[in-house]
Amino acid sequence: MCLVYIVVKLVQFRIKGLDMALIKCGECGAEVSDKASACVKCGAPITQMKEEQRVTTQETGKPIKAYTLMAVIVLIVGMLMWISAVTGSTTEVIGKVLFFAGLGLFFVFRSLAWWEHG
DSSP: OHHHHHHHHHHHHHHHTOOOOEEEOTTTOOEEETTOSBOTTTOOBOOOOOGGGOBOHHHHHHHHHHHHHHHHHHHHHHHHHHHHSOTTSHHHHHHHHHHHHHHHHHHHHHHHHHHHHO
């Protein structure tokens, strides 16, 4: 019965679009909502944790955003090299390689962001 209540509350949070930070339980180390009054794993009361112990989507997404930006830059540089190069030149080949590498990396990092954060 308690598990059903927890699942319903989690669904309500997702529907309302409310973000909640995850903190570690001081007793068992499980990740629980910062809004919870007790740990769902061990039942220990949750006290106010330090701000640095919270894990938010914004903080965990920063490296993925940086890698995605680098992939876009590689893609743009490759496209510019490909377009401006003389047909059959080494610059054209390098431009094509950079363009398709940047495109591939972009899709990889966007998929990773989707996988990590939904």
